[in-house]
Amino acid sequence: MVKLGVKDLSISYAGERVLEGVNFDIQEHEIFGIIGPANAGKTSFLKAINRMDMFNTEMTVDGEIRFNNVDVSKIRNVYGLRRRIGVVFPLPVGLPLSIYDNVALAPRLGGQKDKAELDIIVERCLTRAALWDEVKDRLDSLGSMLSGGQQQRLTIARALSQDPEMLMLDEFSIAVDPVTTMRIEDVLKELRSEVTIILVTNLVQQARRLADRTAFFLGGRCVEVGVTEDLFTGEVQDQRTRDYVEGRFG
Amino acid sequence: MEQPAQNTSSGVDASFDQLNRDWYIDKAVQVLVFLGGISAIVFIIGIFVFISKEGFGFLVGDFNFKEFFFSPNWRPTSESKETFGILALVAGTASVTGLAMLIAIPFSLGAAIFIAEFASGKTREFLKITVELLAAIPSVVWGFIGLAIMNPIIIETFNVPVGLNVLNAGVILGLMAAPIMTSIAEDALKAVPDRYREAAEAMGATRWQVIYKVVLPAAKNGLLGAVLLGVGRGFGETMAVLMATGHSINIPTSVFDSVRALTATIAAELGETAAGSSHYQALFTIGIFLFIITFIINLAADLIVRGVRKG
Ligand SMILES: Nc1ncnc2c1ncn2[C@@H]1O[C@H](COP(=O)(O)OP(=O)(O)OP(=O)(O)O)[C@@H](O)[C@H]1O
Ligand SMILES: [Mg+2]
Numbered sequence: 001m002v003k004l005g006v007k008d009l010s011i012s013y014a015g016e017r018v019l020e021g022v023n024f025d026i027q028e029h030e031i032f033g034i035i036g037p038a039n040a041g042k043t044s045f046l047k048a049i050n051r052m053d054m055f056n057t058e059m060t061v062d063g064e065i066r067f068n069n070v071d072v073s074k075i076r077n078v079y080g081l082r083r084r085i086g087v088v089f090p091l092p093v094g095l096p097l098s099i100y101d102n103v104a105l106a107p108r109l110g111g112q113k114d115k116a117e118l119d120i121i122v123e124r125c126l127t128r129a130a131l132w133d134e135v136k137d138r139l140d141s142l143g144s145m146l147s148g149g150q151q152q153r154l155t156i157a158r159a160l161s162q163d164p165e166m167l168m169l170d171e172f173s174i175a176v177d178p179v180t181t182m183r184i185e186d187v188l189k190e191l192r193s194e195v196t197i198i199l200v201t202n203l204v205q206q207a208r209r210l211a212d213r214t215a216f217f218l219g220g221r222c223v224e225v226g227v228t229e230d231l232f233t234g235e236v237q238d239q240r241t242r243d244y245v246e247g248r249f250g
Numbered sequence: 251m252e253q254p255a256q257n258t259s260s261g262v263d264a265s266f267d268q269l270n271r272d273w274y275i276d277k278a279v280q281v282l283v284f285l286g287g288i289s290a291i292v293f294i295i296g297i298f299v300f301i302s303k304e305g306f307g308f309l310v311g312d313f314n315f316k317e318f319f320f321s322p323n324w325r326p327t328s329e330s331k332e333t334f335g336i337l338a339l340v341a342g343t344a345s346v347t348g349l350a351m352l353i354a355i356p357f358s359l360g361a362a363i364f365i366a367e368f369a370s371g372k373t374r375e376f377l378k379i380t381v382e383l384l385a386a387i388p389s390v391v392w393g394f395i396g397l398a399i400m401n402p403i404i405i406e407t408f409n410v411p412v413g414l415n416v417l418n419a420g421v422i423l424g425l426m427a428a429p430i431m432t433s434i435a436e437d438a439l440k441a442v443p444d445r446y447r448e449a450a451e452a453m454g455a456t457r458w459q460v461i462y463k464v465v466l467p468a469a470k471n472g473l474l475g476a477v478l479l480g481v482g483r484g485f486g487e488t489m490a491v492l493m494a495t496g497h498s499i500n501i502p503t504s505v506f507d508s509v510r511a512l513t514a515t516i517a518a519e520l521g522e523t524a525a526g527s528s529h530y531q532a533l534f535t536i537g538i539f540l541f542i543i544t545f546i547i548n549l550a551a552d553l554i555v556r557g558v559r560k561g
Contacts, residue, residue: 050452052448052451055451079455081454082453083454084454086453087449087453089445089449091445093446093448095449095464096446096467096468097464097467105453105455105463106453106454108463109455158449162453162454
């Protein structure tokens, strides 16, 4: 089943094109990788999906993005859409609330008030984000006081607390040490059976380890989409893809 | 070919010990900044010492703790028996400040939220400048507004004999404190990084939820600072309350009672007392009291802000 369908998508800031010609479908329960050098338009693509363009008057999105076969540009309640899509940003964002409140925030926004229910959600999400053991004794200390790597896992726990259908991760490992990165990658592999994952990464090997299929963005265009392994074994349509994955530029 | 020097370390050491222009400028700036900081402290201590010295005679002589704090009678010039009780004056200051905060807190918080979170571009700039202009209105002008405009309005609207009372002064003081509180609260909200808002928005929080659940908790130190500053302003304000309270000694039982403030008492009476008299010294003792209260408010603000920051 197609989870996210993208057709003729283009994005501009103040009239200037930064991404165009994106066409692909993301299947339910796959990990879809997006690789590409800086300024390729990867982050902008994610922002278009959960309608983060709403408050940025400069940003315009043309073309079509269908989530569960619904055109996201026509959704009136964008909050409902965003609650079904978890996002993890490149830099960890531990909100200046307690660790508990960080994770309980999304369920509370969704109307969950039952303390026992919240306790269960908080423990489950922190466990899945491989953070529970480190913080279980100090759930009421500030989330913004954790180390960078811990904050990133907190961010992931928070994204999971929404019980999302889709998870979008934007270069989640740039502020995280390799060991933690590996632990998070293991978590993502486990999640694959339940959620659809879009993984934007500047580490091509990370895409290789995790992604079923991968798209290559370059200079505002989607140059290639294919089964990840094919991209790495040289079965590519575009020569630039091979150059990039082999580290010849970017 | 030149031989590499056998022992270059002495040359390196020499350059480490060379004091150049940058070094001297740096030292000079350090000294200047240090003097600047010290002088502020010296001035404050100096003022405190001066006030204490003037009030000292009263404190060791006529001062009666129980009378001073618990008697509502301020009769410094009574022929039969002078009484120096500040209870009514404290009640005056507290009631006016309390009402002012009741008005100023919601106003300034609302304005700050609107300016920081909703207004953008030209509107925002315009509002910020307006707020700063309002903050710069001299207090005697506010006092005049209380006297000339609020007074008849209160008399007519509520059908009371006098319009110079707690209500009048509270409203005037509230309007006076609101702009500066708005300005500080707005700074506090703006200091909350956008990535917090973005993270909450991405989770599906509505505009109001972002403010209520994330921005306000994150800015609570600064907001508390703004409120305490307003309280400090209320306690310290003199001219406007002198003009708008009615300046009569009373423990108020309703907002339509005239009262008298601590500060206004000093301002109105100090010029007419003989230096060194009991009355004169009692006024300075009120000064000491105000000084200590203000100090405690500021200290509390500081400690709370630090405490919250440490988590
Ligand atoms: N808010 C914005 N306003 C204006 N231009 C923007 C904005 N955000 C991104 N851009 C521009 O859009 C282009 C694509 O940026 P984007 O962040 O999508 O790239 P990216 O592929 O995520 O890069 P990186 O790997 O460095 O994160 C860049 O040229 C950038 O300058
Ligand atoms: Mg990016």
